[in-house]
Amino acid sequence: MRVLVTGGAGFIGSAFLRLALSERWFDSLVNLDKLTYAGNLENLAAVEHDAAYQFVQGDICDASIVNRLLEEQRPEAIVHFAAESHVDRSILGPGAFFETNLRGTFTLLEAARSAGVLRFVHVSTDEVYGSIDAPAEADEAFPLRPSSPYSASKAGSDLLALSYFNTYRLPVIVTRASNNYGPYQFPEKLIPLMISNALENNTLPIYGDGMQVRDWLFVEDHCRAIQAVLERGDEGEIYNIGGSRSLPNREVVERILARLGKPKSLMQTVSDRPGHDRRYALTSDKIEQATGWRAVVAFEDGIALTIDWYQKNQAWTRRVKTGEYQSYYARNYSGR
Ligand code: NAD
Numbered sequence: 001m002r003v004l005v006t007g008g009a010g011f012i013g014s015a016f017l018r019l020a021l022s023e024r025w026f027d028s029l030v031n032l033d034k035l036t037y038a039g040n041l042e043n044l045a046a047v048e049h050d051a052a053y054q055f056v057q058g059d060i061c062d063a064s065i066v067n068r069l070l071e072e073q074r075p076e077a078i079v080h081f082a083a084e085s086h087v088d089r090s091i092l093g094p095g096a097f098f099e100t101n102l103r104g105t106f107t108l109l110e111a112a113r114s115a116g117v118l119r120f121v122h123v124s125t126d127e128v129y130g131s132i133d134a135p136a137e138a139d140e141a142f143p144l145r146p147s148s149p150y151s152a153s154k155a156g157s158d159l160l161a162l163s164y165f166n167t168y169r170l171p172v173i174v175t176r177a178s179n180n181y182g183p184y185q186f187p188e189k190l191i192p193l194m195i196s197n198a199l200e201n202n203t204l205p206i207y208g209d210g211m212q213v214r215d216w217l218f219v220e221d222h223c224r225a226i227q228a229v230l231e232r233g234d235e236g237e238i239y240n241i242g243g244s245r246s247l248p249n250r251e252v253v254e255r256i257l258a259r260l261g262k263p264k265s266l267m268q269t270v271s272d273r274p275g276h277d278r279r280y281a282l283t284s285d286k287i288e289q290a291t292g293w294r295a296v297v298a299f300e301d302g303i304a305l306t307i308d309w310y311q312k313n314q315a316w317t318r319r320v321k322t323g324e325y326q327s328y329y330a331r332n333y334s335g336r
């Protein structure tokens with residue numbers, strides 16, 4: 001199978017490419033990525049010379065690039081990761097989220113429809129369900145109540161993708177995963193930010209009371225779930241992908257500090273994120289029954305592996321924390 005991946009230089013897309021190429025899942029893989037602040041070709045150094053892999057720099061909002069690529073490459077499947085992905089950035093500036101997550105997805109769907117693509121996996125998020133009161137868990141029919149500009153743009157793009165199945169029979173599958181963690185995650189998200197700040201003996205900003213709950217999914221489990229729905233999922237369906245491991249943020253951060261041998265006094269309460277979702281929780285029964293996939297990496301193992309990776313790769317973190325990151329950090333955290 002020839003596969004086009006969008007956003008393959010980001011955290012999850014690059015994990016998918018590394019895994020797919022090392023385990024020979026497909027005949028060829030093309031990666032279309034704009035290389036925003038979150039895109040980093042260093043994440044793909046291990047595969048850049050693989051004959052089955054090709055990188056194309058470009059914006060998914062640019063119809064001429066997307067159409068040309070589909071005409072030249074004739075991919076049978078598209079796995080669409082490219083997005084603006086960080087909630088705090090969507091609060092500071094929602095425009096890019098509207099552009100990439102909605103207009104970019106629309107551009108890709110239109111191109112896929114003209115090219116007659118055989119599978120279109122739209123990679124989405126459990127955040128589209130919004131905050132969920134305990135003990136409920138969202139299944140795929142749960143109402144959509146996105147809270148942030150990020151999650152609203154993802155919910156909109158999910159609906160648009162599904163409309164292309166209903167209206168044009170474009171073979172779309174939507175996946176909704178919980179919070180991913182693992183190596184190469186940009187240090188704006190909770191786990192890599194806390195690890196890298198702790199390694200530098202900087203304070204760890206805890207939003208509000210820190211008792212918000214997230215379900216944690218190791219990134220390779222997520223990638224294998226996408227591969228499973230690509231092969232065995234049904235067109236027009238939505239599949240939740242969870243790690244079955246819910247934890248309050250404070251507990252996650254305390255585990256990180258304990259493994260690094262750093263004091264809890266590094267944790268510093270800061271004012272809460274506006275519109276902050278209190279709890280995410282989802283059930284993955286549908287994908288498990290349909291494909292046999294299950295999350296297999298226990299949080300204890302995944303977090304240990306992740307912390308060790310950041311400890312060994314501090315040069316990578318130093319490089320991505322320069323320039324734009326510094327101004328983002330100041331805008332998001334100063335005076336909070
Ligand atoms: P990321 O921010 O690490 O990477 C996004 C990638 O998309 C980058 O390489 C960036 O350069 C590229 N990109 C952004 N705008 C683009 C554009 N206009 N054209 C082409 N490329 C563009 O994101 P991630 O954490 O790897 O998330 C990947 C996908 O998974 C997203 O769709 C996100 O909504 C979804 N998701 C993420 C998580 C998570 O916990 N990180 C959980 C569930 C779902």
Ligand code: DAU
Nearest residue numbers: 085086087125126127178179188189190205206207212249
């Ligand atoms: O649920 C899936 C989603 O998970 C993905 O769709 C998003 O792309 C991804 O960014 C993530 O969204 P969250 O908002 O849950 O992740 P984030 O890492 O930003 O925050 C996780 C929790 O930690 C959340 O409750 C906010 C809190 N937090 C985060 C940061 C960055 C802090 O307390 N302090 C921080 O500095």
